[in-house]
Amino acid sequence: MSTHDWRKSSYSAEANACLYVSAPDSATIRLRESDEPDTILTTTPTALAALIHSTKAGRLDRLGEG
Template sequence: MNSKIKWQKSSFSGSGAQCVEVAEHNGAILLRESDEPNAITTTNRDKFAAFIAGIKAGEFDHFAN
C-alpha cells in the first residue's frame, strides 16, 4: 500500500492505539485498526456514506455500550 496515504482517526479516539482509521486511495475508502495497520478493508464511497448515515442515526449505538 502507498506510504503517502493519509490516515485519519476520530478525535474521540484519544492518543492510544484503540481506534479505527480511514483514508481515501485511488477513489476507494480504506479502513484499518491502528493496532493492526496492515489489515486494511476497502469499500466505496456510497457504502461508506450509508454506514456513516447509520452511525449518525444511532443504528449502531448498541455496539458501543
C-alpha cells in the same frame, strides 16, 4: 503502500486506538486500525456514508441483541 497514503482520524486521540483512512481513488475508501495495521477494510464512499448515517441515526444501537 507508503505511510503517507494513510490519514489518522482527528477523533483518535490515543496512540493505541487510532483509525486510519485512505482514499486511493474516488471509488475506494480503505480503513485500518492501529492495532491491526495489516487488516484493511475496503468500501465505497456511498457504503461508508450509509454506515455513518445509520450509526448517527441510532439504527445500529441494538445490533446483535437477541
